[in-house]
Amino acid sequence: MKYAENILGTIGDTPLVKMNKLVEDLPCLVLAKYETFNPGNSVKDRMGLKMIEDAEADGRLKPGGTIIEGTSGNTGMGLALAAIVKGYKLICVLSDKQSQEKMDILKAVGAEVHVCPTDVAPDDPRSYYSTSKRLSTEIPNSWYVNQYDNPSNCKAHYESTGPEIWDQTEGKITHFVVGVGTGGTISGVGTYLKQQNPNIKVWGIDTYGSVFKKYHETGIFDENEIYSYVTEGIGEDILPQNVRFEVIDGFTKVTDRDAAVYTRRLAKEEGMFLGNSAGAAIKGLRQIHEEHGFTKDDVVVILYHDHGSRYVGKFYNDNWMKEKGYLKEDGSYYPDEK
Numbered sequence: 001m002k003y004a005e006n007i008l009g010t011i012g013d014t015p016l017v018k019m020n021k022l023v024e025d026l027p028c029l030v031l032a033k034y035e036t037f038n039p040g041n042s043v044k045d046r047m048g049l050k051m052i053e054d055a056e057a058d059g060r061l062k063p064g065g066t067i068i069e070g071t072s073g074n075t076g077m078g079l080a081l082a083a084i085v086k087g088y089k090l091i092c093v094l095s096d097k098q099s100q101e102k103m104d105i106l107k108a109v110g111a112e113v114h115v116c117p118t119d120v121a122p123d124d125p126r127s128y129y130s131t132s133k134r135l136s137t138e139i140p141n142s143w144y145v146n147q148y149d150n151p152s153n154c155k156a157h158y159e160s161t162g163p164e165i166w167d168q169t170e171g172k173i174t175h176f177v178v179g180v181g182t183g184g185t186i187s188g189v190g191t192y193l194k195q196q197n198p199n200i201k202v203w204g205i206d207t208y209g210s211v212f213k214k215y216h217e218t219g220i221f222d223e224n225e226i227y228s229y230v231t232e233g234i235g236e237d238i239l240p241q242n243v244r245f246e247v248i249d250g251f252t253k254v255t256d257r258d259a260a261v262y263t264r265r266l267a268k269e270e271g272m273f274l275g276n277s278a279g280a281a282i283k284g285l286r287q288i289h290e291e292h293g294f295t296k297d298d299v300v301v302i303l304y305h306d307h308g309s310r311y312v313g314k315f316y317n318d319n320w321m322k323e324k325g326y327l328k329e330d331g332s333y334y335p336d337e338k
Ligand code: PMP
Pocket: 073, 074, 075, 179, 180, 181, 182, 183, 184, 185, 186, 232, 233, 234, 275, 276, 277, 278, 305, 306
């Protein structure tokens, strides 16, 4: 008989799937690392488990302990699955702009959810950053995960996602393209791939309203780059320690509208029902081609982080798309806007 000992045994070994219609005008082979096959429907199951295992190994997390993290979605789910199997309590601290649906999903997998106001500065005691930290000092036998600066996040991808991509492409990969939030995925995969072949190019997808691209190009943390945006999962107003800028060859920024439109096109034209950062990533890949030109010998791997089900009330909802000005009454999209 062939079975996993528990749900954690099904994390990783996700498929690589050829992209067709959305890249038919590109000369290269584009392969999608399809992370929604993980049990929590996102790549974050990998790092959720790894962060917990590493904290157990060095005693930061002890039997019967409480895990605390400021997360709204995928990381919370990844941590929740590992916490259930391993017998820990999980507290997720969310901001009040998160949908009820997201809170309910976390509760469904056993997490305790604390809600904090969105419109306060990160160092305000009411913010979700401050609340997470405070809870971890108040609650005995608790551990604050901090996915932004926790090196196990990056390590999970160095040890699993990167080697899988190398093996699945039989070492033929030439470019890796992926959205960047905490930086764990791009840094872990990018470091591993460049150790195998330093000629592999690693591209990060950023969003307008985030600091990454400018910082990578100039070394300047420019606060003028920071403003609110619609795109979910990528971009930051901070520089997480998990973003290793030295393994990243370049960033391209994708507009909210383009990310939204391409999220829907992935579903309708490729049958790939994915989250919003996937739409940003495939549009970004096309921009990289326009600016730098892939060739027929290139093997480009793009990583899709999460599943479309979390976004049915937004990007997959016609009324929401019309309110945002992304979709016309006749069902066509407004032209790309930079
Ligand atoms: N896409 C989605 C949907 C995410 O949840 C995240 C994590 N914030 C990312 C992309 C970015 O991944 P990473 O944090 O590893 O940079």
